Amino acid sequence: MSPRVVDPVARRQAVAEAVFRVVVRDGVEQASLRNVAEEAGLAIGSIRHYFDSHDDMIIFAVEALIQSIDQRVMDHVGSLADRTDLRRPAERVLAEVLPLDERRRDEAVLWLAFATAARTRPSLRPHAERLYDGLRRLCHRALTVMAASGTVASGLDVELESERLASLLNGLTVDGVLHPDRVTPDLTVSLLRRHLDSLR
Template sequence: MSRTVDREQRRRVIVDAVWRILDRGGLDEASVRKVAAEAGLATGSVRHFFDTQAQLHEFALRSLSERVGERVRRAAGEPDPRRRALAMLGELLPLREDTARELGIWLEFVHRSRFAPALAAAVADQALEVRGFLREVVDGLVDLGQLPADTDPDRAAAGLNAFVDGLTFELLTAPALLTREEAGALLESYLFDRPLGG
């Protein structure tokens, strides 16, 4: 049992070190050697988990899903159904400094995935997870009467996915065109002021 706990603690230390480096310098800075130094570990300790930088990068990308998932679960505790949906979806958008940094790094991963099969697989897995999550959001809003009963859930989830991705891309690449507050208001309007996916 203690061995499992120790491995999990070591993994958490490495995750935190990876993301501190990514926050400061982006993907190219996240080498095994630099992560070991950042974590205060011997390089061999990090190599026990990751033989190559590519494995480390895949791990960092997959850890992003865990980070976002934890925050979405916390947001799900909001009792008001409208605010709950907006809070959960807000974790997929660069509406705060932390999510803007994460999503900026995520774009680096997406670009690199064109040439890295393991990263491409992780990006594809994340896309499936997000689509499934958005389908759950749509189903929940239908169940609560916030969306019409005849809403097509797959079409609505696909449309919401495209809308969230569009807001994310514009906020990250052309922030002069759209403020975070405007993006939040547009999301609320998209969800509640029109028949979503009808």
């Protein structure tokens, strides 16, 4: 009987998803090698085979989160092209980073957990900065396209408004995670829409 061949890419992704489940449920501090191995249904030695350390495992998970969000957002960025009124397409693209359903809420929980952990874990800081900068690049891109199409006020300070929009999205994300019964998906979308409409 020949030994079963394990796909290392798939195995590392499965471990990352186990990290996500542990962090969403219990927090970053509970995402130990042992707890993640148990969540993934693996021996702890299997985790160590694919990751040199606990930090290596957590960093891989953060990068997997970034790539997942980036891919989904980029799938929607095409909707910004060839439109006369870009407020609604921009709303749809920006809404991809807000906790509007279970998947996006879990991603928001992970983002907040990893960003908070980075405050005291230097190894996570560059990755938390990538999440921070990525949101601002997304806002800048959306507003730049809107400005070029004339769907926002002429002379709009895109640099400043990108920071303001990113701050709004950050606030809506935090409130949506911490107070989901009060900052509901409907309210979140209404606030984003009102903000974009105010830029005309």
